[in-house]
Amino acid sequence: MTLDLMKVVSELRRLVAVATADQSNDAPAFVSLLRHFDDREVRRRVEQARTSWLLATALGSYFERHGAPSVPPNFACVATDGSLVASDRHGPLTFAIVNIGHCVLEYGARAHAQLGSEPTVLWRDDDLWIADGARRIPVAGSALAVRRAVMELEAAWNLATKQDAPVVVLQDGTLIPWGLEGQLAPVVSWALERFGAALATFRERKIPVAGFISYPGSRDVLNVLRVAACDYPLEGRPVNCDDCTLRVQRGERQRACRIVPELTDRWLFRHCDEVRLEAGERSGCYRSRSTILQHLPEPDRIVFFYLHTGTEVARVEVPLWVAEDEQVLALVHAVVWDQCRRARGYPLALQEAHEQAVIHQDQRRQIESLLDRLFAETGVVQERSAKERSKRVRFA
Amino acid sequence: MCASREWSRIGEVVETSTLQFVVECDELDSLPELGSFVRVEGTGVDAVYGIVAFAETGTVDPGRRVVRRGSTDLRDRALYEANPELRFVLRSLFVAVAIAYEAAGRLVYLVPPYPPPLHYSVSPVQGDEIRRLTATHTYLAMLLDFVGPIPCEQLLAAHLLYVYRERRSDRDWLEQAAQEIARLTKRDHDRSRRILLTLETALGPELQT
Known part of the structure; x- marks a missing residue:
């Protein structure tokens, strides 16, 4: 056996537990953030923000929605x-x-x-x-x-x-x-x-x-919600993730944006x-x-x-x-x-x-054998690396 | 005899063997009738004749499943018009069992010396050519022995019904065909009875008109 599944199952179980723990969409602070989202204020914050993540900049408003138009007759x-x-x-x-x-x-x-x-x-x-x-x-x-x-x-x-x-x-x-x-x-x-x-x-x-x-x-829009949740602007400072991270590491504060789930x-x-x-x-x-x-x-x-x-x-x-x-x-x-x-x-x-x-696996093999034949027609035996040979001719 | 004739094409050979060849139709669902004759140019012979023994329509790629596309508002022909790609991802195939070949203007009721070539065009056989092929009943033995997805009595019944109509309700030919089948199956009474009963069921209404 090349992979002992019993040795990875417990870690995979923990991984799934962490991945599903943050899926709640009804945390009061997060719901409140969405309900009181101020497009103009957030746009201003985004323009000045220093973040380590990608931020979406809305062409219109951040959470506008458009119903599907009809397709033309032709x-x-x-x-x-x-x-x-x-x-x-x-x-x-x-x-x-x-x-x-x-x-x-x-x-x-x-x-x-x-x-x-x-x-x-x-x-x-x-x-x-x-x-x-x-x-x-x-x-x-x-x-x-x-x-x-x-x-x-x-x-x-x-x-x-x-x-x-x-x-x-x-x-x-x-x-x-x-x-x-x-x-x-x-x-x-x-x-x-x-x-x-x-x-x-x-x-x-x-x-x-x-x-x-x-x-x-991608999380570009969710990251904007982190900017919206940031408390730096309340202190009169632009959003600055580098500074915030350092202060969190020193135990001086908690991230205000932790109310935004780590999702997409x-x-x-x-x-x-x-x-x-x-x-x-x-x-x-x-x-x-x-x-x-x-x-x-x-x-x-x-x-x-x-x-x-x-x-x-x-x-x-x-x-x-x-x-x-x-x-x-x-x-x-x-x-x-x-x-x-x-x-x-x-x-x-x-x-x-x-x-x-799509190029199927058998077609990829056909390309290989076609090249072998074309080499053979010229009387040349093509050389491959020893590593590649060891994978083709596996021996014990 | 027929080398100079223009044959209309319905599809081309995509699998071939001495006993049978598989044909992909040019147009989706444009399949020849079960039991009808088809023709393809042969290797070393002028033509190979076969009888359609099975047909199916499915996906070009066997790894893909056909899924429902329609609704109460979109069905049948309109569904195909709304999904023009279906004619490319689906295909119709039929199997023809080889029963004769033509060499130097002479019909030989044997399997061909070589399988028909892959990708050669296949045509339906019509009119006088059907009369010529069915001038004898000897090929019915090959059809009787053919083992395919369709029970042989069903295939025989379909073929006899087709020839009977194409020969303009030729009752004499049909009686001789039934006698030939009875003769070929005389050592297996149950089989003979099953085949003749199927033929009677299939052909009864035709014979009464």
Whole structure:
């Protein structure tokens, strides 16, 4: 046996106990905080706050709610999703295969669907290396993820521009390239140049693109409630988490924000009566304070709202220009809600694009054996690392 | 004989063997009738003829389950129009049991020397071609021995009903077919009786008109 489950069960039991202890939504202090939430005061506090967490900045008011608009008589939804096979460093070749699946769903007088996928092999120097003077930086990890995101956007662009009816482009997951935070400057600039260009093309044609995040773990709005609960402003000081933490560690005070549970925005909008979203409703739009977004032009910076999909509260991310255009935002809201209703809480077009993109385990093995054969045809026996061999030919 | 004829396509071979081939239809639910003849170009022969022995419609990916999409307000044809992707994620398949092949213009009532090639187009057989294929009853033995998801008496009944109609209510042909089946099953009285009873039930109303 490689893992003794009996040795981990007691720790897992404690973990579950801690995770469920904070799920109460009726603590009087927290309920009172929500009921007496003052948008203007909180906005002022947020602007001055020094916190270690991400804070949402509301474009409108923090807890406004919008019912789902109707979809237009004719409209289309385009979704793309990518799957990746990257070579491992124990093999003789460096490459990546990106399979972009797409799904175009047209509704109305001319209902039609288009499903398919297009693979690309990245292996040339330009594909796999970022030149930084004499230095070469490999396109891997976060940079490769952005490369894939750009390919997904480009594929969606080609399909969306063929539509006559109003169209919404959906992407799976976040539109914020979080992975680039903390990366080397040449990597950030290489990745954002492509990503920014892709987003800009959509803006220029006024085609809205939205990222759909199922079961989001973000806490940007809940963190705003911590700022609202903070007692520093009552002492005439701006919110300062660093200072507060030091004083708590010295035993001088208790955190005033401890009344806010250590949960997620998803929980807030699903379970708290004061701000709960009903099926189809969305929250207001919020700016993210992600520093990586500062590299993008203002209209393409990503904002987000929460949507009750009928089965969960999901996070939907759109560029700022979408959120500022009432009609376009209503179209996104209506189409995402319509798509969720068609597929039990998750957009149908994204589900089908994923099905088209997915590279199954047996196909990954086929790629390996295909490479073995291609090497054999040239009379070369490919070498692998001893570590990799030891995993393939396990002996006792 | 028929090499130059244009055959309309209903689907293509997605699984193949000497005994049977599986066909995916071009259009969802556009399946040929149970017991009807289909044709596909063969390897080393001009064509392979089969009889539709089973059909089903399900998901393209066997790992995905079909779930309810409709409601009292959205049903049947309207449901498909409201969900255009269904025509891509679902598919209709049928199994054809090989009963003859054509080589150098001659029909041979044997399994083909090679399985029909994968991805080759499959066409329904119509009109005179059905008369030609059913000029003899010898192939009924192959149908009788075929073991598939459908009981063989059901398959035989479906086939005889189809041929009877296509041959414009050819009663003589039907009587000869019944005699041939009786002869083939004479050593197994129970089976013979079961098959002939099924045929009588299926064909009785046709014969009375």
